[in-house]
Amino acid sequence: MxxxxxxxxxxxxxxxxxxxxxxxxxxxxxxxxxxxxxxxxxxxxxxxxxxxxxxxxxxxxxxxxxxxxxxxxxxxxxxxxxxxxxxxxxxxxxxxxxxxxxxxxxxxxxxxxxxxxxxxxxxxxxxxxxxxxxxAMVVEHLVSIGRRGAFERTAHFLLELGERLKLVGIGDGRTYPCPISQSILADALGMTAIHINRVLRQLREAKIVVFRDGIVEFLDIKRAAEITGFEMAYLDQVPVN
Amino acid sequence: MxxxxxxxxxxxxxxxxxxxxxxxxxxxxxxxxxxxxxxxxxxxxxxxxxxxxxxxxxxxxxxxxxxxxxxxxxxxxxxxxxxxxxxxxxxxxxxxxxxxxxxxxxxxxxxxxxxxxxxxxxxxxxxxxxxxxxxAMVVEHLVSIGRRGAFERTAHFLLELGERLKLVGIGDGRTYPCPISQSILADALGMTAIHINRVLRQLREAKIVVFRDGIVEFLDIKRAAEITGFEMAYLDQVPVN
DNA sequence: CGTTATCTTGATAGAGCTCAATTTCAGTGG
DNA sequence: CCACTGAAATTGAGCTCTATCAAGATAACG
Structure with a gap:
């Protein structure tokens, strides 16, 4: 309800x-x-x-x-x-x-x-x-840019976004709509649009996440979390549903 | 007083x-x-x-x-x-x-x-x-790591620190004591200790800042501010003295 | 149906990292 | 008093990741 x-x-x-x-x-x-x-x-x-x-x-x-x-x-x-x-x-x-x-x-x-x-x-x-x-999210973002490589950083970002959206009833954490352009994603993650494009391809080819046509879909969310060291703790959320 | x-x-x-x-x-x-x-x-x-x-x-x-x-x-x-x-x-x-x-x-x-x-x-x-x-400082830090090169980033960090210290009565913004090791500085700025060492040397050779023996001394604080695009606004301080 | 933003891919350059070694210096014990 | 120790600073060489430059391909849009 x-x-x-x-x-x-x-x-x-x-x-x-x-x-x-x-x-x-x-x-x-x-x-x-x-x-x-x-x-x-x-x-x-x-x-x-x-x-x-x-x-x-x-x-x-x-x-x-x-x-x-x-x-x-x-x-x-x-x-x-x-x-x-x-x-x-x-x-x-x-x-x-x-x-x-x-x-x-x-x-x-x-x-x-x-x-x-x-x-x-x-x-x-x-x-x-x-x-x-x-x-806390800004802090995690700082950590991400400072200490994670482009690949992990991108996956981490998409994981976090998925959880945030899920909390407000958009998507299920694994698949969600995402109207962000690669250029915006690049500026968020501290890299160039060209590089983000390549990283997204790697993530796709590694069968971890696919981000296409405004939709993010995790193929292997568990491995994504392992690779990036994603911890939900800082989001401090108790799922509502 | x-x-x-x-x-x-x-x-x-x-x-x-x-x-x-x-x-x-x-x-x-x-x-x-x-x-x-x-x-x-x-x-x-x-x-x-x-x-x-x-x-x-x-x-x-x-x-x-x-x-x-x-x-x-x-x-x-x-x-x-x-x-x-x-x-x-x-x-x-x-x-x-x-x-x-x-x-x-x-x-x-x-x-x-x-x-x-x-x-x-x-x-x-x-x-x-x-x-x-x-x-606001964390945010500026994020921007720095995401979008400034190592050289500018380091100078920016030292400028900010100087202003913060000055506000609480330590140093005059141009020269101040700084008990931070290069390893800590590196982890703050998102780079390796080795690289920070080289950057500090460049800053020294460029006659911008000298950070040695626990003391930071700006040689050309105006140029430092220009190079890094340092704006005091986000610190939101009205000097007390 | 041209126009413009977005996405994609290739080739090359460069910033910053890794590995390795040396130096300096304060502390510590003999 | 001096040899040890260990942390911090310094320098070199080579390599990797990411940026830059260039060019197409797609797709949205008036």
């Missing part, structure tokens, strides 16, 4: 049960919704205070651009994730966003966050848990 | 002024202090709930170890930084710590954090700001 809920609610349930007033507040928080089309870049240039968003539907990513024009993607956001929560408190915000598909978001300004903390502390702890989990 | 204060207080002042009751709470928070000697590894193995620490004196680092034995250092901690704040809310903690020098810490458990939030909300916001800033 969880597919009745939106992605964020599902995700928070994986952390801890929410009471009726928490649920109500959560619904309220996601109220004024707006749509943004695919491929839109939301570039932050240091306005303050800036606001964050809850991504209700669709995919996006946060990135930083370097002076030489190259781009590093920090994180991919899927339904139920936050956009920009990290820098809500910083005077200078630190990165930009790109919508990967058409998305539906709900604005989340500072005042409303403070209301949550005052009125529904349990929900507040849940939100902070989600933020901590996001940070 | 800031050298009267401890590192964390100095750091938070750079964000926003603290009232007398905030100061009192902050002093209180750092109360039961303990000493840990250099080279001690605090390995988290998933106990929950676990606690965090305030690092009052000395240097430490947080890292993750991979199955093949390699290590990726996530972040270096200097006086005034937190240890483990990120995973206070996660059931499974996600990384371990290593003391680089002898350190003095103060334990920070969940209950006391909650007290802070209830009793001194302004201080709470300050602590969350510090946490956000830490995360």
């Amino acid at each position: 969880n597919e009745w809920h939106d992605a964020l609610t599902r995700k928070l349930q994986a952390f801890k049960g929410l009471g009726p007033e928490d649920m109500e507040m959560l619904r309220e928080l996601q109220k004024p919704r707006s749509l943004i089309e695919s491929g839109k870049e939301v570039v932050y240039e240091g306005q303050y205070p800036h606001s964050a968003y809850i991504l209700r539907e669709g995919w996006a990513c946060s990135y930083k651009r370097l002076r030489d024009g190259s781009r590093q993607i920090i994180d991919i956001q899927i339904p139920g994730d936050f956009l920009g929560l990290r820098s809500l408190l910083l005077r200078a915000s630190d990165h930009s966003f790109l919508t990967i598909t058409d998305v539906e978001v709900a604005r989340l300004d500072r005042q409303r966050m403070l209301d949550v903390f005052r009125r529904t502390p349990r929900l507040a702890v849940g939100l902070m848990w989600a933020a901590s989990r996001d940070e | 800031n050298e009267w204060h401890d590192a964390l207080t100095r750091k938070l002042q750079a964000f926003k002024g603290l009232g007398p009751e905030d100061m009192e709470m902050l002093r209180e928070l750092q109360k039961p202090r303990s000493l840990i000697e250099s080279g001690k590894e605090v390995v988290y193995e998933g106990q929950y709930p676990h606690s965090a620490y305030i690092l009052r004196e000395g240097w430490a680092c947080s890292y993750k170890r991979l199955r093949d034995g390699s290590r990726q250092i996530i972040d270096i901690q200097i006086p005034g930084d937190f240890l483990g704040l990120r995973s206070l809310l996660l059931r499974a903690s996600d990384h371990s710590f290593l003391t680089i020098t002898d350190v003095e810490v103060a334990r920070l458990d969940r209950q006391r954090m909650l007290d802070v939030f209830r009793r001194t909300p302004r201080l709470a916001v300050g602590l969350m700001w510090a946490a956000s800033r830490d995360e």
Whole structure:
């Protein structure tokens, strides 16, 4: 009976049960919704205070651009994730966003966050848990780029994504839709698009994962996990279904 | 009149002024202090709930170890930084710590954090700001490893460290003590100790930075910033002095 | 049905790693 | 006081992984 809920609610349930007033507040928080089309870049240039968003539907990513024009993607956001929560408190915000598909978001300004903390502390702890989990993913991403080879790194990324999506009801961890271009994947994994293409071929030929036509399908998920040293612990999720 | 204060207080002042009751709470928070000697590894193995620490004196680092034995250092901690704040809310903690020098810490458990939030909300916001800033640094670190070459990456790291230290009253940003071994530096920057050694030589020969005998000294800090594209914005600091 | 983004493959160059050896220096014991 | 020890730093040679340059092939799209 969880597919009745939106992605964020599902995700928070994986952390801890929410009471009726928490649920109500959560619904309220996601109220004024707006749509943004695919491929839109939301570039932050240091306005303050800036606001964050809850991504209700669709995919996006946060990135930083370097002076030489190259781009590093920090994180991919899927339904139920936050956009920009990290820098809500910083005077200078630190990165930009790109919508990967058409998305539906709900604005989340500072005042409303403070209301949550005052009125529904349990929900507040849940939100902070989600933020901590996001940070743990960034950390794992850092480790991956710093210490894993391209092959393992790519497989690890796809494994993680599968688990995250499964938690919010998209796919089963083994097969899932994935609207990410190779160029975005490359910038997320710290390599070139050309190389990612070759690595994907290797993964395909090794009968580990096939990523084609917007669909990721693991052929040997156990071996993928072994090879990459994928541990679910940092995702800190208790499957909901 | 800031050298009267401890590192964390100095750091938070750079964000926003603290009232007398905030100061009192902050002093209180750092109360039961303990000493840990250099080279001690605090390995988290998933106990929950676990606690965090305030690092009052000395240097430490947080890292993750991979199955093949390699290590990726996530972040270096200097006086005034937190240890483990990120995973206070996660059931499974996600990384371990290593003391680089002898350190003095103060334990920070969940209950006391909650007290802070209830009793001194302004201080709470300050602590969350510090946490956000830490995360922004991890993000910049990720970008660095993903998209900067070894040369620029190393210079960038040393620049950032200089600014962070300056904020808490250690060094002037141009010259500062740095008890980090090349092996630790390598694991932080995602390369081998051998290569870091060569890069440091290049930086020295290029008359940009000299890192020797535990002291970092910039010879041409302006060029260093240009070359690496170092922007202070993400550190979000307003110098205190 | 051309136009443009995305994907694919080949050839070559180069950054960074691995293996191996030497040096320096602080600590330690005889 | 001096030989040992072990960690950290340094340098060389060769090799691997990944980037770069170039060119097609596909596929989405107005």
